Structure formats: structure tokens, C-alpha cells
Amino acid sequence: MKVLVVGGGGREHAIVRKLKESPRVSKLYCAPGNGGISRDAECVNISAMDIDKVVSFSKEQKMDLVFVAPDDPLAAGMVDALEKEGIRAFGPRANAAIIESSKVFSKELMKKYQIPTAAYEVFDNPQKAIAYIQSQNQYPVVVKADGLALGKGVVIAKDLEEAKEAVHSIMEEKVFGASGNKVVIEEFLTGPEVSVLAFTDGTCVKPMVSSKDHKRAYDGDQGKNTGGMGTISPNPYYTEEIAEECMRTIFQPTVEAMRAEGRPFQGCLYFGLMLTPKGPKVIEYNARFGDPEAQVVLPRLDTDLMDIIDAVIDGKLTDLEIKWRDCATACVVMASGGYPGSYAKGIEIQGLDDQGQVEGATVYHAGTSYEDGVFRTAGGRVLGVTALADHLEEALQKAYTAVEKIHFEGAHYRKDIGRTK
Numbered sequence: 486m487k488v489l490v491v492g493g494g495g496r497e498h499a500i501v502r503k504l505k506e507s508p509r510v511s512k513l514y515c516a517p518g519n520g521g522i523s524r525d526a527e528c529v530n531i532s533a534m535d536i537d538k539v540v541s542f543s544k545e546q547k548m549d550l551v552f553v554a555p556d557d558p559l560a561a562g563m564v565d566a567l568e569k570e571g572i573r574a575f576g577p578r579a580n581a582a583i584i585e586s587s588k589v590f591s592k593e594l595m596k597k598y599q600i601p602t603a604a605y606e607v608f609d610n611p612q613k614a615i616a617y618i619q620s621q622n623q624y625p626v627v628v629k630a631d632g633l634a635l636g637k638g639v640v641i642a643k644d645l646e647e648a649k650e651a652v653h654s655i656m657e658e659k660v661f662g663a664s665g666n667k668v669v670i671e672e673f674l675t676g677p678e679v680s681v682l683a684f685t686d687g688t689c690v691k692p693m694v695s696s697k698d699h700k701r702a703y704d705g706d707q708g709k710n711t712g713g714m715g716t717i718s719p720n721p722y723y724t725e726e727i728a729e730e731c732m733r734t735i736f737q738p739t740v741e742a743m744r745a746e747g748r749p750f751q752g753c754l755y756f757g758l759m760l761t762p763k764g765p766k767v768i769e770y771n772a773r774f775g776d777p778e779a780q781v782v783l784p785r786l787d788t789d790l791m792d793i794i795d796a797v798i799d800g801k802l803t804d805l806e807i808k809w810r811d812c813a814t815a816c817v818v819m820a821s822g823g824y825p826g827s828y829a830k831g832i833e834i835q836g837l838d839d840q841g842q843v844e845g846a847t848v849y850h851a852g853t854s855y856e857d858g859v860f861r862t863a864g865g866r867v868l869g870v871t872a873l874a875d876h877l878e879e880a881l882q883k884a885y886t887a888v889e890k891i892h893f894e895g896a897h898y899r900k901d902i903g904r905t906k
């Protein structure tokens with residue numbers, strides 16, 4: 486099979502690596518890919534958002550499958566466009582990807598189908614949003630832009646002043662553009678956070694092994710929210726008992742709700758959960774694999790990913806047994822100096838071999854370029870240094886030992902991955 490993966494980050498590198506293990510895959514492309522991915526797949530210079538070019542390239546090349554990994558092309562209907570041309574594609578159609586791209590949609594879905602989530606109200610008028618926050622007088626309060634915002638559209642405001650500032654910048658300054666036409670004002674929840682990715686064919690849902698993301702930039706959960714600075718799998722807080730409760734109250738009801746709405750979700754559905762004192766609740770849905778969750782979950786997969794993709798597209802997931810390795814994984818993200826703010830690019834990375842790897846770990850490249858045998862930084866999150874072992878402590882040690890071998894000017898990474906709530 487000829488397979489094209491759309492996207493160019495660490496998540497896509499993990500997907501490419503997994504697909505490369507499949508005996509059914511003979512040729513792998515990635516659009517646009519990155520320096521590290523170029524050692525594993527043929528990178529094509531097409532932006533992940535360029536639907537027309539992805540479709541025409543896939544037609545020309547007679548692609549057997551296109552795996553659409555990032556949120557924006559899914560929300561923009563890349564899967565619909567490919568299917569229209571008779572090309573098989575993995576990922577939800579636009580009418581289902583909306584579960585991530587509109588928080589108003591997902592909150593209303595949860596309310597209608599009684600799926601546990603934080604209490605909330607929606608506003609399209611900033612004065613009314615602020616009046617509501619004042620009348621509630623409960624802090625912290627959570628202010629969320631409706632649409633996609635690179636994981637930065639959520640503000641946890643500790644007082645009225647901060648809440649006003651958040652409403653102002655989202656709704657009036659429009660820092661996230663049209664994504665801020667509406668806001669969700671939400672109750673603040675507490676408890677450990679868990680990421681659960683699940684395969685679903687629209688009817689059957691099969692959760693993958695759990696993981697935990699560390700979203701803040703610095704140790705001790707300080708600094709700004711990022712796309713994710715590191716992950717571990719499994720998540721130590723996610724017990725067998727909690728998994729059963731989530732299946733019953735969240736996973737199955739969500740998939741059924743989407744089908745009942747005429748928006749069957751086929752692909753990878755990501756449940757961002759908080760284990761509150763009142764039980765597990767949904768913080769957010771994503772319509773795709775998480776990044777860097779994919780980097781710790783996929784290495785534990787023991788079933789051919791191509792077989793799962795087929796079952797998801799053909800609605801035959803019930804019949805497939807998905808096997809996972811009983812082990813632990815840890816991923817430490819090495820980021821550019823300044824990230825998640827502005828940062829320099831083009832800095833040489835030392836310590837990687839000519840495959841972009843180091844001994845003892847798997848290095849998933851997130852933001853790198855490769856030219857004349859040299860890897861350079863090309864993004865905020867640069868590398869996801871990942872290790873697998875029988876136990877979490879050992880996986881973390883292996884990942885950090887590998888991180889020590891890699892150098893680039895300004896590099897920063899968290900030293901407490903797997904060690905905070």
C-alpha cells in the first residue's frame with residue numbers, strides 16, 4: 486500500500502514510524518513532514534492545510550490511504566474532499582471534527598446527552614459574558630474561545646480583572662480571530678488530568694492505553710500552556726475502575742450522541758478528562774491523536790495500525806482485537822528557547838545520528854529540518870525524546886539519559902515529566 490500522512494510534527498513522526506512497521510505498507514509519504522520524518526518517509530512539499538494539493542497529489546500517486554492527523558485540515562473538510570474523489574482517508578469528516586473545532590458544539594452535545602462536563606454558559610456578547618461572571622462571583626473561572634486556537638484559547642482567570650481581560654482579548658481584540666466570536670464561561674474543575682485516545686468507527690469505540698500530558702512550559706506546572714511538553718503512558722491515576730466508568734458515562738455515550746446527531750465520528754477521538762471528586766468529567770474533545778500523546782501511546786500498540794485503520798473506515802471495529810504492550814513509555818519534549826513565545830529557527834542540533842536518533846530512545850522529530858547531514862531547529866517544539874521500559878521510572882530515566890546527549894543552543898525541557906499531578 487501507498488500511504489500519505491498529512492502533518493509535520495512529532496505526532497506525525499510517531500504515526501509514520503508505526504505505519505512503517507506494517508508489512509502491508511510499501512511506500513510512505515508525508516506532507517509536509519520534517520527533517521526527522523524525511524529519514525522514514527518521502528516528504529512532499531505540500532502544506533497540511535492545502536486540501537486541493539493533497540487531493541491532487543493523492544490522485545496522481547494513486548494513494549491507497551491518506552491519514553489526516555492535524556485538527557485544522559480535519560475541521561476544514563480534507564477527509565470529505567478526499568472521499569469525494571474516491572480516496573480512502575483516515576480521520577473524521579468535517580461534520581464530526583466539529584467536536585473539537587467548536588467548544589460551543591461540544592458543550593451543547595454533552596448537555597443534551599448528559600455527558601459529565603463542567604457547568605457552563607455560552608455568550609456572543611462580551612458585556613453579557615462579564616455580567617454573568619460577576620453574577621456567579623466564583624473564582625477561578627474558565628474562559629474559552631469557541632474555535633481552534635492552537636491550544637491557547639483557554640484562560641483560567643483567578644479574579645474578575647483577569648476574566649474581563651480574557652473576554653476582552655478573545656471577543657474584542659480577536660486574538661484568535663473568528664474563533665473568539667463566542668466564548669464559553671465554565672466552572673473551574675480540579676483533579677488529575679488524563680488523556681484517553683480511542684479508535685471509533687462511528688458505533689464501536691475502543692479506547693487506547695491512557696496517557697498524561699504536561700501542558701505548562703516549566704517545571705512544577707509553571708508558565709504558559711503549550712501544545713504539550715511531555716507525556717507518560719499509562720496514566721497512574723487512571724485505574725481499571727475509572728476506565729470502566731468512563732466507558733459507560735463518557736466514551737460510549739459520546740460516540741452514540743454523535744451518531745444520533747447525524748455526525749458519526751470515524752477516526753481517533755481524544756477525550757481530555759479530569760478526575761474530579763465528583764467523578765470523571767470531560768475537559769475537551771479532540772478529533773485526532775494528541776501531540777505528544779501519540780508519541781507514548783503508539784509505541785505500545787501491538788496490532789498492525791493498518792488493520793485498525795481499515796476496521797475504522799469500514800465500520801468493522803467490533804470484530805478486531807487490539808493488543809497493547811504491558812509496559813510504560815515516557816516522552817520528554819525539547820523545545821526552542823523562548824517557546825511557547827517567539828523563538829529562533831535554524832539552530833544546529835548536536836548529538837543525533839544520521840537518522841536523527843540517539844541510542845536508548847526513539848527521537849520523534851517535531852520541528853526540525855535536515856540538509857547535508859545536519860539537523861536544525863525549525864519549530865517551537867523540536868524533539869520528543871521517547872523511551873519504553875517495563876516500568877515508568879525506568880522509562881523516564883532512559884528518556885532523560887537520551888535527552889542529556891542532545892544539544893542545541895537555547896534548548897529547554899521539563900525535568901519533572903511523569904512526576905507531577
Ligand code: AMP
Pocket residue numbers: 603627636637638639641671672673674675678700710757768769
Ligand atoms: P483545553 O484546551 O480545553 O484542553 O484546556 C487547556 C487546559 O486548561 C486543560 O488541560 C486544563 O488543564 C485546563 N482547563 C480547561 N478547562 C478547565 C476547567 N473547566 N477547570 C479546570 N481546568 C481547566
Ligand code: GLY
Pocket residue numbers: 636698712713771774775776777778
Ligand atoms: N497534547 C494535547 C493535544 O494534542 O491537544
